[in-house]
Amino acid sequence: MSERSPLAPALFPELPPVEGVRIAVTHAGYRYPESRMDLTLVVLDEGTTIAGVTTKSLCPSPEVEWCRERLSGGTARALVVSSGNSNAFTGKKGAAAAHAVGSRAAEVLNLNLDEVFLSATGVIGVPLPAERAFDALGSAAEALGSADWQAAALAIGTTDTFPKGATAQAVVGGETVTLVGIAKGSGMIAPDMATMLGYIFTDANVAPAMLQSMLNDANATSFNSITVDGDTSTSDTVLLFATGRTGSRIEGMDSPGADAFASALRQVCEDLARQIVRDGEGASKFITINVDGAESDESARVIALSVANSPLVKTAIAGEDANWGRVVMAVGKAGQPADRDRLAIRFGTVTVARDGEVVDGYDEAPVAQHLKGSDIDIGISLGLGDGRARFWTCDLTHGYITINADYRS
């Protein structure tokens, strides 16, 4: 693991066990040395429901296709995450490797193949050496226990500089349910699920269709509202497992506790998404972009993403330069309705430009002060309608170049 990101949280959070979830991490030896765990096995109690979202890449890995095929079943019993090798773009060999890992997990756990889910992350283009997982899965199956979440968060990582975890609770039918999530991802983080894996586990009892709908909503404002470099991986997957051990059944949004559960889920997803951005390759600033006054929420989103992905905006923030001209440029190129002469731009709480020009008596000092911090807010008001969006991103630094001109992803 490389030097810890300067934006990393001080500590990995305290994460409670989740009833019905057992985990083991082990070493398969896909790519990393023996001291580095690279295979994570999670076993879920019978009756666990599942929801998921996967990359929109049209060249996905066989593991992504594997998950897509099984998500419609709505139930899950196991998850195997391989790290160090994404098995992406490996043709028939890669598909066979995914099948071999899944089959071996089903065998050692005595499960139906349709309830085994797979992920792989790491180098593209090298078929996963599936046979290395065979013994590892056997020993993992014997080592299953109440979760060491941090060990799992470390094992699923690749270029991450810190393990990522989050938790929340909600009261459902008078009982307190727990949600715990872990995630990985640093570079290649962009909307539609870039190189990231996220797994959320809860002991709540949620019908599959409802679980999927809630995950779609939470995903929209979390994993789909972050970007590091605009690139999108072939392997991104977020899976949500509900073991059903606690609380009354949530069938729809009118079920008791549905709102509370949805809110807790959103909280976990947003926490993990922010941590992923905080681990953006070379990141030295965490940037929040708020757009309001757009013609629609979707229009606001396109504008926010255009600003968030602009290399010129990102380098300006790296240089602590209140360069609102570059923000205007990025709004202009988004191709969305915008009126130059109604546009207002804020850094932190200070409006620097309004009605298409710099504000009278603009004082750069408080803005410069804000830009010296590690958490930067850019506000954009279009003055056209009620559409709003929020995006999280990071700055673009020499660190990004150093990492990516060397590392073979």
Place this chain on the structure above:
Amino acid sequence: MSERSPLAPALFPELPPVEGVRIAVTHAGYRYPESRMDLTLVVLDEGTTIAGVTTKSLCPSPEVEWCRERLSGGTARALVVSSGNSNAFTGKKGAAAAHAVGSRAAEVLNLNLDEVFLSATGVIGVPLPAERAFDALGSAAEALGSADWQAAALAIGTTDTFPKGATAQAVVGGETVTLVGIAKGSGMIAPDMATMLGYIFTDANVAPAMLQSMLNDANATSFNSITVDGDTSTSDTVLLFATGRTGSRIEGMDSPGADAFASALRQVCEDLARQIVRDGEGASKFITINVDGAESDESARVIALSVANSPLVKTAIAGEDANWGRVVMAVGKAGQPADRDRLAIRFGTVTVARDGEVVDGYDEAPVAQHLKGSDIDIGISLGLGDGRARFWTCDLTHGYITINADYRS
């Protein structure tokens, strides 16, 4: 002018005068020290026709709006280019400044305001100090002469590290017509005309509608097929002036010499576009991306642009890493029809991946050799149809970060 790009041509080309075109460069003092010329005045003979393309930014500069309003007239007598200040996002003050510069030029040259064209390039958000142009325009009008093209190419530049010029000839109705172009632009070069200015002058006699149609075609494969960082400026403009002094009139594509003229125009535009990429901020490699086998040309274009703008592809090339996995990633994220298992990727002339996996017996040595050079070719075959596209871009290096985390654009 910063240190010359390592990708710059050895010399500024020999550019002939163009009949009917007179030029002067002078110092207005918008931003640069006195030794640096920052105002370029071009005067065209009566009867000159004009065509133009401008940025698709929805927050354009007043100079861009000024040109848009006048292009439909189809004729031109003068061009004023101010450099050091783009006058973009300056509200009513900026619009007034543009009007003042245009009016002054019309006054000193005794021209109709509708035939005076304007550009400005440089810092955003500071109204152009138009009064500084007043004396400068007067002295420029007295200094007009047969062109020193290199002086003009230098005067219109901002962050450029070398002046950009190109020429071609064509036979039209038995006479040889000349085309000469100059351009500026380094960062913020993306399709739809990023921070770039280009001016092409010819003594050919071309009807305005035909001139516009030919410019649109030439623009598509040149200035609109390049990208440096995916950002788009508020000020981009390409103008084409035809003084009509030589050759028979070209009214349509069936006029004598129309094909030859269109071909020469394309040659000049592509030459200038390549030079702009060769001056990409921090560029150390010139990258050509060829996509074929896509479902349509437009689909091929979207895929080529996705690869050309991918920070992970661009850093891999900077690192001389034959990382075809990142190319696959960028194809996958483009959202266009693609079949992972039919995809082939080439570096130089070597196919590294075919049918969705690395080729049997792949030998990295010749690919590594190609990547050590300064001109890199990436080929992508989708195997789906006949659609093709070509894009030019450059790598993403520490130099880009250094330039853009400091320079206030």
